[in-house]
Amino acid sequence: MGLIPSSNVSELTPELEKVILNTFSLVIINEWDQQQRRAFPKSQMMPGKYMATRYLQLQHPSRQGRTSGDGRGIWNGEIRHRGVTWDVMSSGTGATRLSPAVAKEGRFFRSGDPQVCYGNGYNTITDGLAAALMSESLYREGVSTERTLALIRFPGGSSINVRAGKNLLRPSHLFLPLKQGDHQGLIEAVHYCIERERLNGNLVIPKDWRTHPREAEQLFCEKVVQNFARASARFRSDQIFCWLDWDGDNILCDGGIIDYGSIRRFGAYHRGYRYDDGDRWSTRLGEQKERARYIAQTFVQILDFLKTGTKKPIRDFSHDPILDLFDRVHEEALWSRNLWKVGLSEREINLLLDSEQKNPSSALQEFKCSIAAIEGRQSRKGIRSVPDGEVSHGVFSLKRFFLHYPQLWRGSQEWVGSRKLSELCRTEYATRRDLLQTPPLRFAWRRLEQAYRNLNQECAHRLGVQTRQLMAQWSMRASQRNRTLILTGDGVLAAMEILIRLSSRRAQRSIPQILDGLSMKLLRSELTRKDKDTRRVLLEIERYQDGI
Numbered sequence: 324m325g326l327i328p329s330s331n332v333s334e335l336t337p338e339l340e341k342v343i344l345n346t347f348s349l350v351i352i353n354e355w356d357q358q359q360r361r362a363f364p365k366s367q368m369m370p371g372k373y374m375a376t377r378y379l380q381l382q383h384p385s386r387q388g389r390t391s392g393d394g395r396g397i398w399n400g401e402i403r404h405r406g407v408t409w410d411v412m413s414s415g416t417g418a419t420r421l422s423p424a425v426a427k428e429g430r431f432f433r434s435g436d437p438q439v440c441y442g443n444g445y446n447t448i449t450d451g452l453a454a455a456l457m458s459e460s461l462y463r464e465g466v467s468t469e470r471t472l473a474l475i476r477f478p479g480g481s482s483i484n485v486r487a488g489k490n491l492l493r494p495s496h497l498f499l500p501l502k503q504g505d506h507q508g509l510i511e512a513v514h515y516c517i518e519r520e521r522l523n524g525n526l527v528i529p530k531d532w533r534t535h536p537r538e539a540e541q542l543f544c545e546k547v548v549q550n551f552a553r554a555s556a557r558f559r560s561d562q563i564f565c566w567l568d569w570d571g572d573n574i575l576c577d578g579g580i581i582d583y584g585s586i587r588r589f590g591a592y593h594r595g596y597r598y599d600d601g602d603r604w605s606t607r608l609g610e611q612k613e614r615a616r617y618i619a620q621t622f623v624q625i626l627d628f629l630k631t632g633t634k635k636p637i638r639d640f641s642h643d644p645i646l647d648l649f650d651r652v653h654e655e656a657l658w659s660r661n662l663w664k665v666g667l668s669e670r671e672i673n674l675l676l677d678s679e680q681k682n683p684s685s686a687l688q689e690f691k692c693s694i695a696a697i698e699g700r701q702s703r704k705g706i707r708s709v710p711d712g713e714v715s716h717g718v719f720s721l722k723r724f725f726l727h728y729p730q731l732w733r734g735s736q737e738w739v740g741s742r743k744l745s746e747l748c749r750t751e752y753a754t755r756r757d758l759l760q761t762p763p764l765r766f767a768w769r770r771l772e773q774a775y776r777n778l779n780q781e782c783a784h785r786l787g788v789q790t791r792q793l794m795a796q797w798s799m800r801a802s803q804r805n806r807t808l809i810l811t812g813d814g815v816l817a818a819m820e821i822l823i824r825l826s827s828r829r830a831q832r833s834i835p836q837i838l839d840g841l842s843m844k845l846l847r848s849e850l851t852r853k854d855k856d857t858r859r860v861l862l863e864i865e866r867y868q869d870g871i
Contacts, residue, residue: 324472324487325404335831343473347485349373351397351417353444355431373397375419378495379502379570382423382600388499388570394422395444399485407523410491411472415451415483418444435481451482452819454583459838460810461588466557467579476827486581490519493581494547494571494618501625504634513629516576517543525577537630544626545645547576548619552649554578555615556656560664561809562589564596566605567614571621587711587812590868591750592698595706595715604712612653619649658691664725664804665775666797671782678785686777693771694721697748700767703756711812716752723748726805728775729798733791741768808841808864817863825856833857837864 327339351373352363376398380391396414403409417434418425424442425431434444455471462468473485497516500508517539520526526546532539554574558565564587565580566573575581585598585605598605606614623640640646655676662672679687702716727747731739745758745768779797783790810818818837822830836857841864 324402324409326402333835344475347399347413347473347483348475349397349413349416349483350434351375351419351444353418353431353434354420355418355433358431359433373399373416375421376496377421377499378493378572379498380423380495380572381568381570381603383426385426387502388495389503390421390426391423391499392419392421394419394424394442395446398491402487407489408519409487409489411485411487412491413483413485415446415481416444418442445481446484448476448480448482448823449819450584451476451484452822453815454484455834456815456818456837457583457586457588457810458580460841461563461580463838463841464561464807466561466563467554467575467577469575469579469581488575488579488581489523489525490516490575490577491581492516492519492576493574494576494621497576497625498569498571498621501621501628501634506628506632506634509625510629513540513543513625520546540626540629544622545648547622548645548649549652550576550578551615551619552652553656555612556653557660558611560657560660562592562608563587564589564598564608565611566598567611567618568606569614569617569621571618574618588810588815589717590809590811591717591720591752593714593717594699594701595713596709597712597714599712615653616646616649620646658687661694664722664801665778666725666729666799666801666804667782668796668800671786674785675778675782678781686774686781689770690774690778693767693774696767697721697724697771700757700764702752702754704752704754717750718753718757719745719748720750721748722805724771725801728772729794729801732776733794733798738769738772741765744768744772808861809868810841810864811867814864814867817867818860821856821860821863829856833860837861 349369352361352368374397375393377388377392379388383391385391393412395416395418396412397416397419399411399413401408401410418432418436420431422432422442422444424439428442432439432442432444436443451471451474455474458468458471462470469486469488469491471484472487473483475483475485477483492515497509497512500506500512514533514536517526517528517532520543521528521530521532526539526543528539528542555567555578557563564585566585573580573582573585580586585600587596587598589596589608592608594607594609596608620637620640620643623643623645624635624637627640628634658676659672662675667675675685675687679685697719698717698721700718702718704716706713706715724744724747728739728744731743741760741764745760745764749758779790779794783793786793822833825833833856836854837860840857840861
């Protein structure tokens with residue numbers, strides 16, 4: 324972003340710390356303060372005003388977004404560097420009138436009121452640390468997300484989390500004028516977003532696109548639909564829970580993640596997980612594609628409203644051709660990611676996907692079905708309560724299959740067998756009943772083995788290489804791609820417990836090392852004694868690789 328010299332990115336100097344605090348250590352003067360006629364010394368007041376943005380929000384009584392938006396955050400402004408514009412916003416800077424608490428109780432709140440939880444406008448340090456660790460971990464894996472620019476901790480456990488992103492607009496910013504039938508407001512919001520995407524090089528349109536905006540609006544809509552198709556495919560493949568619903572509140576217009584309060588990461592496909600938000604439940608992990616598709620459908624509704632000036636019911640667009648684009652992009656992105664985990668090169672992935680378009684009954688189609696049969700098996704314990712909601716636990720971890728099966732097959736041309744594969748790939752939640760060698764389970768594993776081998780043979784035939792040679796390459800890549808530590812929900816809680824007990828300086832020093840350990844696959848033996856804090860955290864994270 325060009326804020327500090329690249330040589331100083333890992334060092335928090337006293338001068339830099341002072342600038343961060345002077346810039347971002349803010350508490351807004353809100354309506355409660357004005358009602359109480361509170362006086363503040365001019366020396367403590369920043370010049371100008373800050374803005375809490377309005378957007379549609381599920382937690383509010385109004386389904387048209389007339390009272391909702393940034394309940395405890397402000398938009399600080401923009402930074403432009405080397406042709407890229409970044410948004411900067413702060414969360415935890417005090418209560419605003421856009422919080423659900425104000426809408427529900429009909430009164431304003433003092434920032435930091437100890438009698439109020441969600442409505443007092445403050446963040447906790449645990450919220451800030453979780454967002455920083457999870458967002459940086461996912462960013463290093465290539466997942467689109469907000470980034471944490473700064474995290475400021477205060478006595479008593481509160482914090483301000485400063486976010487940065489190339490475009491922090493959420494779909495809910497655009498859905499608000501849509502739901503209200505505000506045609507002019509929708510034009511202004513969509514055109515603002517289009518221009519930002521053009522300036523940042525994400526949308527290739529002429530500079531004078533506003534003179535003939537229809538083509539730009541069409542391209543923007545198609546771009547958003549593809550963004551959500553790819554994002555939902557990545558969430559499904561990597562077992563990331565992001566609360567996707569009609570308000571488009573927990574995600575950015577480019578499909579990136581924002582607001583980590585309800586974001587979860589799993590080590591296996593816990594299909595039945597859903598988040599308990601107090602007065603409502605989220606959608607389930609296994610329902611994310613449908614909800615992402617509904618958000619894409621809402622953008623088709625937006626596009627029609629922009630063109631005609633008449634808001635039609637969203638059901639009128641359930642079969643729009645743009646949604647066929649969503650389905651195609653989602654399927655391609657999902658299996659590109661899954662085949663990447665198997666160990667295929669980019670060339671091999673494209674070869675198989677192109678082949679399947681011409682021949683839907685190819686080896687890849689059978690591989691897809693066999694993967695779904697194993698990965699979709701849930702524990703016979705059924706839906707169970709967890710501290711933040713409820714979940715059905717996945718029985719098997721496919722990353723273990725991708726990691727170990729090539730060596731098992733190369734060692735013997737015989738079938739590995741259901742019993743051995745069940746033990747090898749079981750998660751910690753698999754019970755004895757789940758692992759009973761029933762005919763359906765034996766058939767599912769045999770089918771997966773056969774499909775894997777057929778996939779290898781078809782790919783080897785098309786490349787003109789031997790199956791053993793190709794298998795060795797898959798094995799090498801799979802070992803690199805499936806051994807990386809991932810930061811699951813319980814893993815981040817364990818990490819935070821240790822970091823919070825450290826002094827501020829030791830925590831500042833440890834966090835970059837922890838993230839390096841996640842992305843560079845540092846082993847315990849490679850950590851020196853000086854890295855003991857990092858080692859403790861990584862060992863805790865490692866405990867939860869297949870858990871919640």
